[in-house]
Amino acid sequence: MLTKSLSVILSSKQCYSGVSGKIRAQKYVLTKYFQGEPKKSDFKVVEEDLRDLKDGEFLAEAEYLSVDPYMRAYMIGYKLPTDMIGGQVAKIIVSRNEKYPVGKYVTASFGWRTHTICNPAKYNKVASLLPLTLLPNIDPLPVSLALGVLGMPGNTAYFGLKEICQPTPGETIVITGAAGAVGSHVGQIGKILGCHVVGFAGTDEKCEYLQKEVGFDRAYNYKTANIKAALREGAPNRVDCYFDNVGGEISSTIINYMNKYGRIAVCGSISSYNDSTLPKATLLQPAIVLKELKMEGFLVNRWMDRWDEGINANLKWLNEGKLKYQEKVYKGFENMVEALVGILKGENTGKAIVKV
């Protein structure tokens, strides 16, 4: 018996929850638009009894929830109150769909919630940032990687770099937000492709990690370095590809240091996500004209139909030892907001996730 009709996840009317035996789900509902840094009081946590499964459905229990910078930027597009968006790795605990058996793991854009009833046939690929994916066996790797190097950030790095930047061997790639999940991955693909890779990150420890463990040619602390001097030193042949995770003035400086026909993949603009009005930065157009630069923004779900290609390439590199990763694990469903604030502040090196 239904007690309550829930608002849809990612506003795509595909997976419903409700009464289901004795299991109670918890979820975050955004009730106030973020102002500056996200706050706990912007949300309320709602409990629901889940309904029984219908044919074709399964019930999944979240094990890891993802926190990503895009979450700060996107919520502005939703009517409030709305369920909070986000990817998760969940274990199937009840199933009436033989293709999704109990015990298997899935990743999907279920949002910030502990339990989800899903009908795969109704999962909306177009509206969701993350496809519904049944995890292959990646033992002994942890399933949480499906939110990182083997998930959305991994594919963001893979497709963003290969399709938008199109680097060729010997070219110089510069990456901002370089120690984050996407940035550190982009740099490693850059090295695999035979490029010279320079990163900017927010602490000396992150820079040391990028240079010593991840294999970046150079990494600079953008908070203390002179960006122009760093570029002259670290990118003596100037910049062919710029993977922009941050926006802001540092991006203007880098773009003004690019070579003819340089390519800029605009993946994020974390430097301005907490601002209520957009800040200003040095004009890009003169460099864009004179050097005939190409700058393109992208969301990774553009390559939804090639999703497995990215996952498989990253898995292969991982198994070959060519791809290193780091996870910053926050603990507890009650700490989702702290985790989100943490990544917006740059607390994380590598992928930030929350163990439910």
Added chain:
Amino acid sequence: MLTKSLSVILSSKQCYSGVSGKIRAQKYVLTKYFQGEPKKSDFKVVEEDLRDLKDGEFLAEAEYLSVDPYMRAYMIGYKLPTDMIGGQVAKIIVSRNEKYPVGKYVTASFGWRTHTICNPAKYNKVASLLPLTLLPNIDPLPVSLALGVLGMPGNTAYFGLKEICQPTPGETIVITGAAGAVGSHVGQIGKILGCHVVGFAGTDEKCEYLQKEVGFDRAYNYKTANIKAALREGAPNRVDCYFDNVGGEISSTIINYMNKYGRIAVCGSISSYNDSTLPKATLLQPAIVLKELKMEGFLVNRWMDRWDEGINANLKWLNEGKLKYQEKVYKGFENMVEALVGILKGENTGKAIVKV
């Protein structure tokens, strides 16, 4: 007998001048980098006796010289003193090349000079902004059009819009610098392609000209209009293609008003050409990511190998009455600098040229 070896034109070592019978050539040599507005004192005018022609060469006398906004931006890349760059329409007055007979007209990047000796086999297509072109008979159209609708600005509009913006029928195109040689031409191609065309220009008279004579759907005076309000009114379906001639804050406003997968052709940045340090403008990256915009700068010589395609398309539209043009003619070789300053101030509607 050579009296003097000249520095090369457009630094491409292709066309030399020197002693030639009794003809004296005049040319502008840039001796100081522009600071703010170009000044007469940034140049010196040099006279030279021309040498005799060698086999394969011709001597051409300039009839019309072009002044274009790019001239303000480019000279920073040359070592001084250097011959001033620029396109011209010139009449062949002496020839030792049967393919270039006396009486015919050519267009080429000969710079700001009255007479030029040229060997077509040595004319450097790559280094020059304008290919060396023997004008077909365009009677009764004036030969000066070879610097405008049938020349570099015409091809800039043709290739920039078609190749970078790739508009489809029904889409909305916004153009800044809309009353200039390139802008007014872009808008007309937009209408020919079945698009909704909105322009921004710097005087009410220019806007009236664009709406009443040129066929723009709407044109706004950017100096007096509220840009956001103008966009809401003139581009109710928002913006799919933006042809950016100006850079600056107006471009940020337009780019933030674009539709998903919008395309931006960055053709110029005239708003900042006279500034010694680059100004700031509202950050573009958030819109570029969220709407997955593509922004590309271009120089028209990228399509040098397709030059005739653009010229022929524009000539056909001109003959069909689909393409209107206006020329602002300055008079006298001694007034080149005034003409250049004039276009940077926005004095011109349509193409600005100097009658030698």
